[in-house]
Amino acid sequence: MTKRVDAQDKTKSFLEGNLLFEFGDDIHAQTNLFERGIMDSFSFIQLVTFLEKEFKIKISDEELMSYQLSSLNEILALLDRKGCYDESPSHL
Amino acid sequence: MTNLLRICKICILDEKFPGILFNQEGICHFCEAYAGRAGLEEEKTILRDQIERLFEGVKGKFEYDCLIAFSGGKDSTYILKVLAEKYGLNCLAITVDNGFISEKALQNCRRVTQELGVDFQLYRPSFDFMKGMYRESVREKNLYAQAATARASLLCNSCINLINNYMIKIALKWHIPMIAGGYMGGQVPQHAAILDLNLNVLKKFKKASLEKYIRVFGPEARRYFGLDLEVVEKGRSDKVVLLNPMLVERITESQILNDIKELGWEKPTDTGEHSTNCRLNDLGIYVHYQRYGFHPYVFEISEQVRIGLLDRNTAFQKVKHIPSFESVEDRVRTIGLRGKDIS
Numbered sequence: 336m337t338k339r340v341d342a343q344d345k346t347k348s349f350l351e352g353n354l355l356f357e358f359g360d361d362i363h364a365q366t367n368l369f370e371r372g373i374m375d376s377f378s379f380i381q382l383v384t385f386l387e388k389e390f391k392i393k394i395s396d397e398e399l400m401s402y403q404l405s406s407l408n409e410i411l412a413l414l415d416r417k418g419c420y421d422e423s424p425s426h427l
Numbered sequence: 428m429t430n431l432l433r434i435c436k437i438c439i440l441d442e443k444f445p446g447i448l449f450n451q452e453g454i455c456h457f458c459e460a461y462a463g464r465a466g467l468e469e470e471k472t473i474l475r476d477q478i479e480r481l482f483e484g485v486k487g488k489f490e491y492d493c494l495i496a497f498s499g500g501k502d503s504t505y506i507l508k509v510l511a512e513k514y515g516l517n518c519l520a521i522t523v524d525n526g527f528i529s530e531k532a533l534q535n536c537r538r539v540t541q542e543l544g545v546d547f548q549l550y551r552p553s554f555d556f557m558k559g560m561y562r563e564s565v566r567e568k569n570l571y572a573q574a575a576t577a578r579a580s581l582l583c584n585s586c587i588n589l590i591n592n593y594m595i596k597i598a599l600k601w602h603i604p605m606i607a608g609g610y611m612g613g614q615v616p617q618h619a620a621i622l623d624l625n626l627n628v629l630k631k632f633k634k635a636s637l638e639k640y641i642r643v644f645g646p647e648a649r650r651y652f653g654l655d656l657e658v659v660e661k662g663r664s665d666k667v668v669l670l671n672p673m674l675v676e677r678i679t680e681s682q683i684l685n686d687i688k689e690l691g692w693e694k695p696t697d698t699g700e701h702s703t704n705c706r707l708n709d710l711g712i713y714v715h716y717q718r719y720g721f722h723p724y725v726f727e728i729s730e731q732v733r734i735g736l737l738d739r740n741t742a743f744q745k746v747k748h749i750p751s752f753e754s755v756e757d758r759v760r761t762i763g764l765r766g767k768d769i770s
Contacts, residue, residue, distance in 0.1 A: 352460060353616045354574045355446040375572045376632035377591075380669075381618050383625060396627045 339411075339420040342390065346410055349385050354378055364407040374405065386410070390419045438729035439742045443720045445577050461733050474620045475675040481621070481668060482514050485604045491546070492516040493605040493670075496594050499528065499536040500704040503609030504692050505683045506672050510607060511543045520547045521597065523590045525707065526554040527758070531695035532704035538691040550593060552651055558762045560585050560644050560651075561707065565714055566768045567643045578615070580711030580723040588640075589651050595624065596654060598667050607670040611727055620674040624667040629654065679736050700748060709750040710758045717769050722746040 351357055354373050358364065368374035374382070382404070383394055394413070403409050414420065433442040435455035440447055448456040461467070485492050493510055497503045497520035510516045522528070522536050533549075540547035564570060564585040571584045579587065594606045610619070633654055640648040678686075684694070694703060701724050702708035715723040725746050731737035737745075752759070759769075 348460070349618075351446070352457070353618065354572070355577045356573060357446050357448065372569055372572050373574070375575065376628065376636060378572065378574060379632065380622050380625065380628055381616060383628065384622050385618050396625070399625065399627050400631060 339415075342414055342419055343407075343411060345389060346386075346414070347407060349382070349389075350407065353381060358407070364411075366407075367403075367405045368407075369405045379404070382410070386414070390414060390417070392417045392419060435729075437739075438732045439739060439746065440725060440729045441721070444725065445573050445719075457729070458733055467734075471675045471677070477621055478670060478672060478675065479514070481605065481670075482510075482516060486516065489602050489604055491519040491601065491603045493518045493607055494594055494598050494601075494603045495520045495545075496590055496606065496608045497522050497536065497540075497547075498609065498704045499532040499539070500609065500702065501680070501683050501687060501692070501694075502611060502673055504535065504539050504687045504690065505678070506607055506609045507539065507545065508543060508687060508690060509672065509676075511545050518545050519597075519601075519603065520545050521594065522547070522549050523586075523593060524549055524551040525557050525586055525705065526551070527705055527707040529695040529698050529704060529706055531693060532698070535692050535695075535704075539687070542690045552589070553647070556644070556647050556651065560589070560648075561762045562764055562768070563643050565764055570639075570643060576715070576719065576723075578723075578726055580708075580715040581718075582707055582711035582714065583723070586705075592652050592654065595629070595667065599654075604666060605668045605670055607672060609673055610671045611673050611731075615671055615674070617674055619669070619671050621671075622669040624669050626667075677734075677736070699750065700745070707758055710755040710762075713750045713752065713755050714769050716749045722749065 347358060350368070354368070356362055356373055362368075362371065362373070383399065386392065387394060392414075394417075398413065402413055404413060433449060433453070434440070435447075435449065435458055436453045437458040438455060440455050440457065442449070444455075450456070450459055454462075482492070493516045495503065495507050495510065495518050497507055499522055507518060507520055511518050520536075520540050522533075524533070536547065536549070561582050564581045571581065575584050597603065598606050606624075637649065637653050640652040644652075698704060698706055699709035699712070701712065712723055715721075728737065728742045728745050732739050732742045
């Protein structure tokens with residue numbers, strides 16, 4: 336089981352490395368990455384592929400339609416719901 | 428006093444590149460992450476195995492095994508050759524002619540597909556629409572996400588989106604299970620070697636992105652950027668996978684050129700330094716550099732340096748030359764841009 340801090344680091348690195356931005360004062364864990372023009376549909380498809388492979392989970396169609404997954408915190412919350420952590424989360 | 432631009436000591440990215448960070452040794456965070464990624468070659472081997480299993484799984488089950496977004500350029504030609512010859516896939520190659528494809532590139536398309544015995548289609552969207560699309564891609568600020576404009580010019584981004592949409596449409600209509608492109612490392616992220624095209628995700632975003640394209644490019648954009656949702660619904664039971672096999676290949680540009688020469692492929696001379704099919708590419712580079720201050724190919728070329736397929740000096744040479752306004756002026760006029768649109 337992945338530690339929450341590792342999952343957070345991996346997801347954060349994936350987003351920063353692929354979407355070419357840096358989390359900081361301006362863009363933080365609650366920032367809606369779609370609204371800020373950072374994430375688009377292609378990068379969202381990549382994100383889903385990354386999460387499924389990295390955390391060995393299957394994100395169902397219903398989950399994809401129900402959850403926004405538009406911020407780091409929303410992504411981490413989904414991982415939490417899928418039981419990807421070995422400890423309880425404390426949002427950023 | 429001269430202010431020297433900070434440049435990564437391993438690749439050729441400099442501080443103008445969006446989101447770049449340097450460590451104390453002057454190495455960019457992309458190179459640092461690459462050095463820290465143990466087992467990258469093994470990762471590629473695993474991905475290659477997965478791709479080969481996908482091929483085995485679909486072979487002969489549909490009218491075509493794979494749809495290729497075939498630009499006629501060197502990379503998609505190489506991928507078409509690999510898929511058709513090495514893996515024996517029954518491919519349909521589709522070339523989208525944006526009105527600026529070099530005559531020599533079109534000849535290459537015909538010659539290569541004939542030589543490989545592959546079915547070939549040429550799709551030519553309305554030239555008026557294409558000109559307007561390119562013009563508004565430059566005029567409209569913030570049309571694309573930062574990551575997209577860091578990897579390709581505004582003109583290329585619009586074209587790539589139109590082509591992708593067309594390929595998805597054809598794959599869904601004809602039940603073709605895979606779509607392959609010739610994108611290299613740096614042009615798309617490494618994670619994009621195999622992507623499941625989730626049709627729900629597609630539906631989730633299509634409406635918003637189509638509205639954006641219609642607003643910027645006009646009502647005709649529906650034809651080029653829209654998807655018939657009924658077709659998407661019908662296609663739900665079909666799995667469409669997007670493949671970028673170049674991401675798992677380890678091959679240099681000269682090896683590719685050498686390899687495709689035997690198919691009769693000849694390098695066009697009117698497409699600038701960075702394209703082997705499109706005469707509009709230099710205009711894309713010119714506009715991108717004027718607007719963002721860095722070459723749109725620098726990320727892709729840096730990736731080649733990072734993975735050891737290109738030496739750093741050659742890489743610097745490749746991005747040294749920015750096309751002049753005079754050299755692209757005819758295409759600026761053709762698409763109806765004005766000087767103030769570009770900056």
